Amino acid sequence: MMSHDIDQLFKANHRKLDEVPPRSSWDKLEMRMDQRKTRSRIKRIQAIAIAAVVFAIISFGIVGMLYIQFLPQSSGRMSAHAYSDHLEQLEVNPAAKDGIYSVENVKTLHRLLGRASSSLN
């Protein structure tokens, strides 16, 4: 038999150590990979849920801001017009001058509404 140094001996024979892994190894590995898949699926669902919540909050915010900005203004204008019409009616129909619908009261109210409307603008 030929002589070799120790490096050559182990280098030439190390493939003899190739060994089929224990039967349980594949099952454990598969379980590990399934857990990873489940985790990434949960993460994806969480990300979608978070995105949906953020979108909903932003949407509600925008709608709310638009509501605050436009709706009270328009209702104020409508009220001013309505009372202006009412004032004209009072002048046409003097019977309505009594009580809280007296011309003076309605004129004061009209002035106040006019101011409120201009301050909103």
Add this chain to the structure above:
Amino acid sequence: MKEQDLIKGCKSEDPTAQRYLYDAFGPVLFGLVRRYIKRQDEAEDVFIEGMYQIMTKINQYSGSGSFEGWMKKVMVNQALMHLRKNKHFRLTVELSNVQIPTKITVEDEIAKDEILQCLDMLPTGYRTVFNLYVIEGYKHREIAEMLDISINTSKSQLIQARKRLAEMIKKKHRNIS
């Protein structure tokens, strides 16, 4: 299955390709881990973790160089990480303290059990450096970086490992004859 198809399948997490890869390379990679880790149960854990790393980080394989070489590198790193974590290393012998032996001559055939027995009987530091240098083909500079030791320590560990292995093999063969 061709290697390219196998890699492509594993990159797209195809279970059939993953099983094929495990069956095809499992024995080589488990054998590699057994050379570094003495205990069978620990070796199995390291092997599973290494296979998991291979399956999940296969996208990092650039395609240049041998695929088997890349997997072996991942597995070696996994084994070294395990050894470091469990503080198996005692790599303190410096080259100046080691007597360099003359060329050792042994028989050219050695049985599987004999290889394993001899490697298992070596201290972890000797065994690790011997495996990295002789079998895996790393340079002392690379081993020093991997194990966070000096180049001289790596060299001294290798010399000591060779010496011990030669003694063990000679003893075994004397007993047989």
